[in-house]
Amino acid sequence: MADDEKKLLLVEDSDDHAELTEFYINDCRPALRVRRLRDGAEAMAYIEQAERLEQRLPWLVLLDLKLPKYDGHEILARMKRSGRLASIPVVIFSTSNSGKDIEQAMSSHANSYIVKPMEADKYGEVISEILEYWELNEHHHLLREPRESHA
Amino acid sequence: MAVTDFLLRTVGLKKRIALGYIVTGLVAFMIALLSYGAFTRLAEDFRQIVHFSRHSADNMAFARQMTEMQRQALIYIYEGHSSAGTQVGTIYKQMMDSILSSQDLDRIGAGAVVELARRHLEAYYEAFREVQRQRQLQDRLVRSEFRVHATRAQQLIEELTRQEAAQPETPGLRPPLPENSFLSFIPAAAPAGQGGARPASEQGYTEAERMLNGAKMLASLLQIEKNAYRYFDSYESSFIQAATASLEDTRERLQTFDGQDKAAELKEVLERYEITFLEAVQRTRGYLYLINVVMSAQAYETIYQSNKLSAMMLHETGRIQQEVFAHISSRQQLLLFSTALLLLFIALFSYLISRSITLPLRRLTETFKLLSSGSADAEIPPYLLQDELGDLTGSAASFKGKNIELLASKKELERSNDELEQFVYTVSHDLKSPIVTSMGFIGIIRKLAAQGKAEQAMGMLEKVVKANERMSQLINDLLELSRVGRIDMDKKLVDLNALLADFARSQAERLKAATFTLIIQPNLPSLFANESRILQVFENILSNALKYVRNETEGCRLEINSYDDAQLHHILCADNGPGIAAEYRDKVFGLFYRLNVNIEGTGIGLAVAKKIMKFHSGDISAEARPGGGAVFHLTFPRAEAGQS
Numbered sequence: 001m002a003d004d005e006k007k008l009l010l011v012e013d014s015d016d017h018a019e020l021t022e023f024y025i026n027d028c029r030p031a032l033r034v035r036r037l038r039d040g041a042e043a044m045a046y047i048e049q050a051e052r053l054e055q056r057l058p059w060l061v062l063l064d065l066k067l068p069k070y071d072g073h074e075i076l077a078r079m080k081r082s083g084r085l086a087s088i089p090v091v092i093f094s095t096s097n098s099g100k101d102i103e104q105a106m107s108s109h110a111n112s113y114i115v116k117p118m119e120a121d122k123y124g125e126v127i128s129e130i131l132e133y134w135e136l137n138e139h140h141h142l143l144r145e146p147r148e149s150h151a
Numbered sequence: 152m153a154v155t156d157f158l159l160r161t162v163g164l165k166k167r168i169a170l171g172y173i174v175t176g177l178v179a180f181m182i183a184l185l186s187y188g189a190f191t192r193l194a195e196d197f198r199q200i201v202h203f204s205r206h207s208a209d210n211m212a213f214a215r216q217m218t219e220m221q222r223q224a225l226i227y228i229y230e231g232h233s234s235a236g237t238q239v240g241t242i243y244k245q246m247m248d249s250i251l252s253s254q255d256l257d258r259i260g261a262g263a264v265v266e267l268a269r270r271h272l273e274a275y276y277e278a279f280r281e282v283q284r285q286r287q288l289q290d291r292l293v294r295s296e297f298r299v300h301a302t303r304a305q306q307l308i309e310e311l312t313r314q315e316a317a318q319p320e321t322p323g324l325r326p327p328l329p330e331n332s333f334l335s336f337i338p339a340a341a342p343a344g345q346g347g348a349r350p351a352s353e354q355g356y357t358e359a360e361r362m363l364n365g366a367k368m369l370a371s372l373l374q375i376e377k378n379a380y381r382y383f384d385s386y387e388s389s390f391i392q393a394a395t396a397s398l399e400d401t402r403e404r405l406q407t408f409d410g411q412d413k414a415a416e417l418k419e420v421l422e423r424y425e426i427t428f429l430e431a432v433q434r435t436r437g438y439l440y441l442i443n444v445v446m447s448a449q450a451y452e453t454i455y456q457s458n459k460l461s462a463m464m465l466h467e468t469g470r471i472q473q474e475v476f477a478h479i480s481s482r483q484q485l486l487l488f489s490t491a492l493l494l495l496f497i498a499l500f501s502y503l504i505s506r507s508i509t510l511p512l513r514r515l516t517e518t519f520k521l522l523s524s525g526s527a528d529a530e531i532p533p534y535l536l537q538d539e540l541g542d543l544t545g546s547a548a549s550f551k552g553k554n555i556e557l558l559a560s561k562k563e564l565e566r567s568n569d570e571l572e573q574f575v576y577t578v579s580h581d582l583k584s585p586i587v588t589s590m591g592f593i594g595i596i597r598k599l600a601a602q603g604k605a606e607q608a609m610g611m612l613e614k615v616v617k618a619n620e621r622m623s624q625l626i627n628d629l630l631e632l633s634r635v636g637r638i639d640m641d642k643k644l645v646d647l648n649a650l651l652a653d654f655a656r657s658q659a660e661r662l663k664a665a666t667f668t669l670i671i672q673p674n675l676p677s678l679f680a681n682e683s684r685i686l687q688v689f690e691n692i693l694s695n696a697l698k699y700v701r702n703e704t705e706g707c708r709l710e711i712n713s714y715d716d717a718q719l720h721h722i723l724c725a726d727n728g729p730g731i732a733a734e735y736r737d738k739v740f741g742l743f744y745r746l747n748v749n750i751e752g753t754g755i756g757l758a759v760a761k762k763i764m765k766f767h768s769g770d771i772s773a774e775a776r777p778g779g780g781a782v783f784h785l786t787f788p789r790a791e792a793g794q795s
Contacts, residue, residue: 014584016614020591027598039747066580068746069735095583098576116587123591124598 009058010036011043011075012093013067017116021062021093024127032131040070044078051084058088060134063110065094065101073104080109089134158507163538171504178493185489189482196475203468209249210464214457216246217272221450224279228286228442236283243276261463268456275449278441285438292431293383300424301376304401307417308372311408312365315358364404371401379428386439391432398425511540518547527554574742581625581743581753588618621753625743628755632742635684635759636766645682647675647722651711654689665697670710676720678787684763688771691756692724692783698750700728700780715789719769722785725776736773 008025012018018036025034035058037043043063050057061079065072072092079085089111094101097115105113112133117126158167220242227235250269374397382390402421408414514532521529531551534544592614599608651671662669678685693709700707705727713722731739731746738744740761743754757771760783764771767787774782 014588016588016618017584017591019614020588020595023595068744069732095580095587096576098579100576116583118583118586118590120590120593121597123587123594 006031006059007033007035007056009046009061010034011061011067011072012036012064013039014064017064020123021127024124025131027124028128029131039068040072040075041068043067043075044070047075047078047082047085051082057085059138060131061088061090062093062130063090065092065096065105073101073108076105076108076110089137091130091134093130154503155507155510158503159511160535162507163536164508164540165538167504167507171501174500175497178497182490182493185486189486192478192482193475196471196478199471200468200475203464203471207461207464207468210457210461213246213249213268214454214461216242216249217450217454217457220246220275221446224282224442224446228282228438239276239279243272243279246272261460261467264456264460264463268453268460271449271452271456275446275453278445278449282438282441282446285434285441289383289431289434289438292427292434293379296427297379297424297431300420300427301372304372304417304420304424305369307413307420308365308368311411311413311417312362312369314411314413315361315365361407364407368401368404371397371404375401375424375428379431382432383435386435394428395425398428508540511544515540515543515547519550522547522550522554525554525557527551527558529554577742578629582622585618585622585625589615589622592618625753625755628753628759632755632759632762635762640681640684640766642679642681642767644677645680645685646677647685647713648673650682650686651675651689654686658693661697666706667697667700668706668708669693670708672710672712675711675713675722676715676787678720678767680767680787681763684766688760688763688785689724691760694752694756696724696726696728698752699747700726702727718789720787720789722787724783724785725780726782727776727778727780729781730775730779731773731781733775739773740771 010018010021012021022034022036025032037046049055063072063076067075072094076090076092079088079090086109091112091114092101092105092110093114093116095116102113112130114126114130117123162170220239223235223238223242226232227239247269250265250272375394378390378394378397381387382394398421402418405414405417405421408417511532511534518529518531529547529551531544531548534541592611596608596611596615599605599611648671655669655671658669661667689711696707696709700709702708707727709724709726711722711724713720715721735746739746740757741754742758744758745752745754760771764785769785769787771786772784774784776782
């Protein structure tokens with residue numbers, strides 16, 4: 001699958017953080033399309049739509065926890081309960097490093113939990129590592145399930 | 152138990168204890184009283200026995216006295232001791248006295264018997280008196296008349312004999328006289344009776360014959376007297392015959408002297424002598440009859456009645472004894488039974504009293520145990536009286552109150568701990584966010600700078616500045632939030648009309664710029680509150696409205712209105728903006744919570760408003776406005792209620 005066909009779902013309320021994330025994604029994977037959702041309500045609406053329609057599902061979800069209306073935990077739980085979207089890897093990307101948040105996210109089957117870095121230059125590194133990791137994981141996934149890729 | 156409950160409800164602790172002692176004392180007194188009664192009764196019975204014993208003794212003495220009296224009477228009669236007669240009188244008096252003094256024998260029905268005994272005794276004594284009289288008469292007859300006649304007879308005979316001797320024809324008569332006189336002392340009745348004096352009366356007696364007869368007459372006379380005295384001594388009736396025979400003999404011999412004056416007189420004297428003797432005999436026989444028949448019979452009757460009385464008294468004594476024994480045993484039983492009953496009562500009563508003390512104490516102990524373990528719902532046992540236990544119950548109640556307060560404050564503490572944790576969590580997240588932004592953009596700037604894109608890099612610098620500004624804004628807001636309830640929170644009565652009028656004036660510029668209408672209805676209440684903080688609440692609500700309300704058709708508007716109910720002042724701030732969906736109406740008051748991230752703000756304004764309202768014991772909530780828009784609903788406790 002080429003990068004230009006892949007889509008990353010970014011759920012982020014802060015415009016600044018969204019801009020940063022998009023900048024660094026564009027920096028290392030210019031072909032990767034990013035779909036941004038601003039709050040919990042938009043994310044819920046997206047999930048419900050994705051369940052109903054035969055649209056292309058995102059390859060990866062970057063999910064912030066502290067969101068207006070519905071928070072990240074609620075969205076994560078909703079996604080992992082959904083038959084069609086449960087298999088999409090969800091990376092929690094939040095400023096929170098509290099044990100409670102991590103625990104809750106893991107118990108809701110988050111695929112990864114990354115704390116937003118507070119050091120200069122680190123933000124880009126973290127983004128590229130996330131992408132690299134899940135690209136690698138995807139290849140394993142393809143090897144294991146070849147028929148899925150042809151479809 | 153009902154009695155215990157009654158005691159607990161009505162009698163105080165001290166009184167209960169005192170009551171216990173009093174009742175015990177009363178019961179002890181009752182026991183003593185019962186014992187006293189029983190002993191009194193016994194003593195009375197005993198007295199009655201003693202009384203009867205005395206009567207018995209008296210009665211025995213009576214019988215004895217009767218016998219003694221009879222003996223004395225007999226002594227008096229037969230021996231002639233007059234002292235014995237006096238003795239009889241004395242004894243009689245004593246006996247009558249003892250009869251009179253025992254009137255209470257009537258009670259046992261012995262009155263008739265006693266009366267009979269008395270009557271017989273009286274009859275006896277009457278007879279005795281008669282005897283005395285007769286005896287005195289006899290005595291007089293014997294001692295004086297009889298003697299007089301005898302002496303006269305002797306004189307006459309001697310005179311007769313002397314006459315014969317004085318006559319010449321009879322000179323030789325004298326010598327045999329002493330011989331004959333001497334002879335007359337041998338038992339002469341029979342020979343005298345045999346003496347053939349009869350022919351002498353018919354024929355002319357010789358002088359010698361007459362002399363002899365005279366001597367014999369004297370002898371007979373002596374014989375008569377001797378026999379008479381013998382009779383009076385021995386009461387042998389043969390002596391009477393002998394005396395009579397001698398008298399006859401004397402009379403016969405007297406015929407020898409017929410025709411002489413002295414003889415006729417002698418005859419007459421003899422006649423009287425006989426009469427006197429016979430009368431004396433008659434008297435003697437009379438009193439002998441009295442003493443032997445009448446007095447004996449009366450004595451016998453008296454003794455019989457006395458014995459009868461004895462028997463009755465014996466019977467009565469037996470009856471009393473039996474009664475006394477019955478009494479003793481019944482008293483014993485009664486005393487034993489009532490003492491046991493009273494002791495049982497004391498035991499029961501003591502149990503009740505002690506229970507009325509221990510029961511509430513035990514309940515209180517249970518309660519205190521629970522309370523000391525921190526229980527706030529331990530049941531305080533009901534206790535209505537204001538005594539020591541009542542105080543203790545009061546203490547338990549206040550202990551419970553303290554526990555409840557403690558529990559509440561513990562809950563409050565836990566809640567505020569949770570709040571603090573949440574606050575720290577939220578604050579750390581929201582403070583980190585601008586740092587992440589700054590650092591992220593700094594990274595981009597470095598990258599762009601390295602690529603030589605200085606222009607672009609400079610543009611990014613603005614982002615860093617914004618992020619830092621936001622950070623400082625957050626910190627300021629946080630400081631403001633922390634001041635609420637801590638600094639400058641003096642309350643006073645605030646006229647909301649005046650306050651909001653000032654507020655509208657101060658905001659006029661800002662409102663005009665935003666083409667926003669602020670409507671403040673009149674008749675708003677006055678509140679006991681901190682003026683500047685209340686103003687802050689309205690500022691925050693207005694700021695919120697200015698940010699969120701976009702109404703092209705009606706024009707943006709915020710309307711402040713109020714109404715009161717029994718407990719609260721209600722102030723409604725209604726806008727005509729997009730409104731707040733039901734699920735976010737609580738969340739909007741959370742720290743750093745923003746419904747729209749693209750509208751500037753730190754998400755702290757409503758959190759501050761909430762905190763201020765809580766500080767005023769009021770609240771703020773978000774509601775939907777009919778026809779669209781949001782309503783911020785403020786409640787204050789009414790001043791009267793709040794101050795009281």
